[in-house]
Amino acid sequence: MSLFVALQTSAQALNVYQRALAVTQKNVINASTPGYARHTAPQVALEFRPEQGIYGGVAAGELRSLRDEFAERGVRRQVTVYGRYEQLSAWLSQVEGQFDVSGQSGVPAAINRLFSSFSALSVTPNDPGARLQVMARAEEVARHFSGAALEMTATAAEGRRAAAEITAEVNRLAGQVVNFNRAARDQASASGDPGLSAQAFAALEELSELVDIQVLRQGDGSFTVLAGGQVPLVVGDRQYQLEADLSSGPAVILRDSRGDDVTASITGGRLGGAVAFANEYVPGYAAGLNELARNLADAVNAVLAAGVDNQNPPQPGAALFAYNAPADAAYSLSVNPLSIEELAAALPGAEGGNGNALALADLGRTAQIGSDTFAAFYGRIASRVGADATAARELRISHELLATQARNYREERQGVSLDEEAAQLIEVQRAYQANAKVFQVIDSLTETTIAMLR
Amino acid sequence: MIQGLDRSSREFLQDLSRLKTRSEQAMRRISSGYRVTRPSDDPASLSRIQTVQASLERATQVLANLNLIRTEVNTAEHALGQAVQVMDRVIELGARGATSTATAESRAAAAIEVEGLLGRLVNLANTQINGRYLFAGDADQAQPFALDLAAPEGVTAYAGAAATRQMEDVHGVRFSVARDGGVIFHVGAASAFAAVNALRVALETNDEAAIQANMGALRSAGDHLNQHLAFYGFAQNRVSDATEGANQAGLVLRETLAALRDADIVEAAVTLSQTRTHEEAAYSARARLPRSSLFDFLG
Numbered sequence: 001m002s003l004f005v006a007l008q009t010s011a012q013a014l015n016v017y018q019r020a021l022a023v024t025q026k027n028v029i030n031a032s033t034p035g036y037a038r039h040t041a042p043q044v045a046l047e048f049r050p051e052q053g054i055y056g057g058v059a060a061g062e063l064r065s066l067r068d069e070f071a072e073r074g075v076r077r078q079v080t081v082y083g084r085y086e087q088l089s090a091w092l093s094q095v096e097g098q099f100d101v102s103g104q105s106g107v108p109a110a111i112n113r114l115f116s117s118f119s120a121l122s123v124t125p126n127d128p129g130a131r132l133q134v135m136a137r138a139e140e141v142a143r144h145f146s147g148a149a150l151e152m153t154a155t156a157a158e159g160r161r162a163a164a165e166i167t168a169e170v171n172r173l174a175g176q177v178v179n180f181n182r183a184a185r186d187q188a189s190a191s192g193d194p195g196l197s198a199q200a201f202a203a204l205e206e207l208s209e210l211v212d213i214q215v216l217r218q219g220d221g222s223f224t225v226l227a228g229g230q231v232p233l234v235v236g237d238r239q240y241q242l243e244a245d246l247s248s249g250p251a252v253i254l255r256d257s258r259g260d261d262v263t264a265s266i267t268g269g270r271l272g273g274a275v276a277f278a279n280e281y282v283p284g285y286a287a288g289l290n291e292l293a294r295n296l297a298d299a300v301n302a303v304l305a306a307g308v309d310n311q312n313p314p315q316p317g318a319a320l321f322a323y324n325a326p327a328d329a330a331y332s333l334s335v336n337p338l339s340i341e342e343l344a345a346a347l348p349g350a351e352g353g354n355g356n357a358l359a360l361a362d363l364g365r366t367a368q369i370g371s372d373t374f375a376a377f378y379g380r381i382a383s384r385v386g387a388d389a390t391a392a393r394e395l396r397i398s399h400e401l402l403a404t405q406a407r408n409y410r411e412e413r414q415g416v417s418l419d420e421e422a423a424q425l426i427e428v429q430r431a432y433q434a435n436a437k438v439f440q441v442i443d444s445l446t447e448t449t450i451a452m453l454r
Numbered sequence: 455m456i457q458g459l460d461r462s463s464r465e466f467l468q469d470l471s472r473l474k475t476r477s478e479q480a481m482r483r484i485s486s487g488y489r490v491t492r493p494s495d496d497p498a499s500l501s502r503i504q505t506v507q508a509s510l511e512r513a514t515q516v517l518a519n520l521n522l523i524r525t526e527v528n529t530a531e532h533a534l535g536q537a538v539q540v541m542d543r544v545i546e547l548g549a550r551g552a553t554s555t556a557t558a559e560s561r562a563a564a565a566i567e568v569e570g571l572l573g574r575l576v577n578l579a580n581t582q583i584n585g586r587y588l589f590a591g592d593a594d595q596a597q598p599f600a601l602d603l604a605a606p607e608g609v610t611a612y613a614g615a616a617a618t619r620q621m622e623d624v625h626g627v628r629f630s631v632a633r634d635g636g637v638i639f640h641v642g643a644a645s646a647f648a649a650v651n652a653l654r655v656a657l658e659t660n661d662e663a664a665i666q667a668n669m670g671a672l673r674s675a676g677d678h679l680n681q682h683l684a685f686y687g688f689a690q691n692r693v694s695d696a697t698e699g700a701n702q703a704g705l706v707l708r709e710t711l712a713a714l715r716d717a718d719i720v721e722a723a724v725t726l727s728q729t730r731t732h733e734e735a736a737y738s739a740r741a742r743l744p745r746s747s748l749f750d751f752l753g
Contacts, residue, residue: 028749093494099492101490101492101493101495101500101715102715103507103508108508112507112508113511116512119512119622120518123523123621124522124586126586126592126594346592351592352591352615354592354618354619355620361512361622365509372501373505375507375508376504378504379503379505382497382504383493383497383498383501385493386492386496386500390497397472404465411461419747
């Protein structure tokens with residue numbers, strides 16, 4: 001082996017170590033960068049057969065990413081479920097606040113006070129004060145139902161707006177993935193670039209929290225992203241916009257880039273949660289309130305119709321409550337403009353009596369909606385809200401843990417350990433120093449040889 | 455969800471979040487005094503809580519109704535008691551007037567007193583409470599009787615109505631608490647007004663035979679008033695029983711509601727204390743975690 005060949009081999013080795021140092025530096029810098037996976041720079045021993053004049057050395061192997069696609073999929077899957085229940089949990093906790101559980105305020109208290117006023121009317125059915133009290137309590141019931149329905153409508157509207165904002169965010173992140181795909185297509189090495197790759201995977205993870213996505217890696221390194229397993233968001237360098245259509249009534253309709261309704265396909269992530277909240281949960285609670293308002297109004301009006309009022313001559317009882325349509329009963333509930341004499345507290349044939357006032361008061365303690373009293377039915381609606389909120393919260397917590405586990409697993413597989421990198425740095429540093437020493441010795445020998453020739 | 459955190463930080467934040475949730479719940483229970491302050495605190499018991507609360511409201515209203523009606527029943531009973539005394543005095547005057555020793559002058563004097571007693575009887579039949587006539591039946595805004603000495607019965611025709619009103623106890627059982635003045639004072643052979651007025655006329659005209667003939671009607675009217683007095687006595691008992699029932703029901707309902715809804719303050723305070731200790735320990739432990747890596751020791 002000539003001294004010059006040895007010198008060249010040492011110089012080559014120094015280059016390899018420099019590259020290893022650069023990779024370590026990249027790992028350390030990106031230790032907490034979202035989406036980054038640890039990279040290694042393997043060293044390959046070259047063939048060493050001195051008898052044939054092959055003196056070996058070391059060469060840099062191909063830069064290798066430790067990214068584990070299976071671990072990435074696992075994280076995305078858990079984050080998607082977490083996103084749905086995080087969204088639902090946040091919104092349902094808002095709705096919860098609209099339901100009084102003490103029975104001392106809001107709709108249930110107003111209903112209780114209405115029946116108490118009927119009961120008081122039964123003691124003094126001809127007393128103007130008792131009649132005025134009934135009218136005031138009826139107004140209070142109507143006001144509370146309208147207020148509750150209005151709050152529900154406002155919450156649903158906020159849920160719809162949130163769905164639209166999340167959709168815009170989905171499109172923005174899909175745009176980032178498209179940019180990566182374009183870079184990968186334009187330049188083959190880009191798909192293996194640790195920095196670009198980290199950005200793309202971070203965007204995919206963020207995207208998976210917003211919507212359930214299926215990610216397919218293509219041969220050229222680009223990503224194909226499908227929402228709900230079938231709605232294309234990204235294919236190669238093309239992005240397909242998702243749209244939240246809020247113009248078709250109270251429900252949110254998700255449309256793909258062709259304008260087709262894909263709402264049923266997208267159930268996961270924050271978007272799935274927001275859509276479910278606006279399209280299923282809130283309408284369900286609102287329907288319960290409407291049913292309660294309608295049954296209350298109908299029951300009171302029916303009893304009043306069976307009685308006679310306090311006019312001279314007595315007239316059949318007039319309806320106290322009115323509403324526009326059964327599906328809008330809570331919001332549109334109102335009190336008819338009756339004079340206090342028109343309240344039918346008596347039964348026909350017993351004018352001036354309290355037979356009908358007692359029947360009105362009894363509505364409050366007897367089953368009126370199926371086997372439920374009005375109070376129990378309200379409790380059932382609140383119970384449903386509470387059960388949904390509890391379920392969402394518990395699922396959020398459990399999937400947050402599962403997502404954490406999935407991330408921990410991914411970190412074990414591909415994360416950067418500063419201690420490992422430091423050890424690697426020391427190792428490379430020592431190898432570099434040793435090789436530099438060898439280089440120095442050979443250089444000295446070369447100088448000696450040259451001096452001999454002089 | 456934050457990306458880019460290391461495993462330890464992620465788990466630390468999650469644990470802190472759980473502690474915070476428990477701490478907030480305990481604080482909410484202590485400050486409100488309730489275990490259930492929002493639907494998700496105990497969804498299964500909400501329907502029951504609302505039902506019990508509604509029943510409690512109803513029991514409270516029934517109690518208020520009974521207190522009001524007790525005053526009416528007591529007043530009516532007192533008025534009837536006085537009416538019975540008036541009748542006793544009228545019968546006494548009638549008995550004196552019916553004797554052969556009574557003179558025209560003494561009968562005329564008795565007639566004047568009987569006329570006054572008739573007026574008193576009419577006043578008692580027109581007893582009011584809070585502007586309502588107790589013996590006017592369902593037409594309690596109208597004065598049931600007015601003195602009219604020219605009328606055969608000494609009063610105008612009964613201007614009230616039948617008493618159909620009933621009270622409900624806390625269980626919804628109904629019972630009557632009033633009778634109308636027409637039935638009490640003014641019905642057929644037992645009409646107190648007719649008997650008293652007939653005596654007055656007989657005394658005025660010094661008609662001994664008529665006085666004697668009217669004594670039976672007077673006694674019959676007195677008995678009749680006594681019967682109604684007994685009814686009001688029974689009504690008083692019924693109202694007392696119903697009041698006691700409503701009080702007991704209210705007590706049971708309050709206890710039930712407390713068991714369903716109220717917080718165990720001691721437990722909440724212990725939980726709050728524990729979570730605070732855990733939180734402080736967690737912060738302390740986290741602060742003591744080595745922040746160095748091998749890099750810190752490189753020369």
